[in-house]
Amino acid sequence: MNALRRPSTAVNALLALLIVGAALWGWSLLRDPGETSGASASGTRTVTASKGTVTRTVSADGTVASAATATAAFATAGTVTQIRAKIGQEVAAGALLARVDPTDAQRDLALARANLAAARASLSRAEAAGTGTDNAANAVTEAGIAVDEAEAAVAGTRLVAPMAGTVVAVNGTLGGTSAVTSGKDTSAGFVDLADLKRLQITAAFAEADATELKAGQSASIVWNALSNAETTGEVIAVDPVATSTDGVVTYGVTVSLPNPPDGAKPGQTVTVAVVTGNVENAVLVNSAAISTTxxxxxxxxxxxxGRQEIRQVQVGLAGDDSSQITSGLAEGERVVIPTSTTATTGRNDMRGGPPGGGMGGR
Incomplete structure (x- = not known):
């Protein structure tokens, strides 16, 4: 009899387990899909439409640069006889940076002054004789111009700082021959200066992002080399002409840097995120919940x-993480995020609603 009871007890226990399992399965099918961390039995998750700020940003890599630079170049060619400028040295505007041998220039000046004196003497004789005064006057004018040019050549043997700043490069050597620039060409400058107290950011934005940029927009700037270094700036200018490199079209953008962090120097790399759109007190929902056809x-x-209803909505600003809903959805309503997107949106679901946008770049 004991042998007969043991199989019966095992069968009853198995039946009880099957009944409990069936009951749990049925309950999971009937329960509200948003009751447990926003997850449903069908594998979808839900978020709640809320009110907040929707922010849209565009990002690019940038470089720290001086907001004011200058190149000092000799106006007179010659052998470099003195270099006072040293890399890293702060100089005032007009400070002497270097010299070239002035011997030839001074000789030319002395000759020009002698010619001017002779021309004036000739003019005096012509005026006394009452003849040839026009030619003599022209000769005085030409001689005066030659003196002015010779004086400028002598002054050009001294290289002075065109602005206050820090010496960042010395492009010549003692005993070498100085290069002379023509017009506004400063590519052959002898000393490069930069104002390291006035910095800015230069960045190249993709052409699609550049269409959203304009002067006055705020930006966040994060340093790659400086730990926890972050500050804000403002778009100063967007280049009107694009640059194409290996088929990639970008636009140069300049961003102000009014409060650089400690250790900020020209040449450092940064990441720039410019706010191109911002809507406060908006009805918003995680962008992953919106389908487009x-x-x-x-x-x-x-x-x-607990039923699902597909509803058409009007979207205003599409932010970095969330989108503004202008019609079709009310604050507090729950919407489904498809299973394929939960891996990137799960951090929002557990809070029951999407974030307000944030400064993260696209």
């Missing part, structure tokens, strides 16, 4: 009965 956008709303 042609020009139509829709969300799947979970009703009070």
């Amino acid at each position: 042609g020009n139509r956008k829709s969300v799947t709303v979970v009703t009070g009965a």
Whole structure:
């Protein structure tokens, strides 16, 4: 009899387990899909439409640069006889940076002054004789111009700082021959200066992002080499002409740097995120919950009965993490995020709603 009871007890226990399992399975099918961390039995997750700030940013890599630079170049060619400028030295505007041998220039000046004196004497004789005064006057004018040029050549043997700043490069050597620039060409400068107290950011933005940029927009700047270094700036200018490198089109953008962090120097690399759109007190939802078909956008709303309803919505600003809903969805309504997107949006689901946008670049 004991042998007969043992199989019966095992069968009863198995049946009990099957009944409990079936009951749990049925309950999971009927329960509200948003009751447990926003997850449903069908593998979808939900977020709640809320009110907050939607922010859109565009990002690019940039470089720290001086906001004011200058190149000092000799106006007179010659052998370099003195170099006072040293890399890293701060100099005032007009400070002497270097010299070239002035011997030839001084000789030319002495000759020009002698010619001017002779021309003036000739003019005096012509005026006394009452003849040839026009030619003599022209000779005085030409001789005067020659003196002015010779004086400038002598002054050009001294290289002075065109602005206050720090010496960042010395492009010549003692005993070498100085290069002379023509016009506004400063490519052959002898000393390079930069104002290291006035910095800015230069960055190259993709052409699609550059269309959203304009002067006055705020930006966040994060340093790659400086730990926890972050500050804010403002777009100063967007280049009107694009640059194409290996088929990649970018636009140069200059961003102000009014409060650089300690250790900021020209040449350092940064990441720049410019705010191109911002809407406060907006009805918003995680962007992953919005489906697009042609020009139509829709969300799947979970009703009070736990059913799902596809509803067309109008989207205003599409932010970095969330989108503004201008019609079709109310604050507090729950919408479904498809399973394929939960890996990137799970951090929002557990809070029951999407974030307000943030400064993260696209």
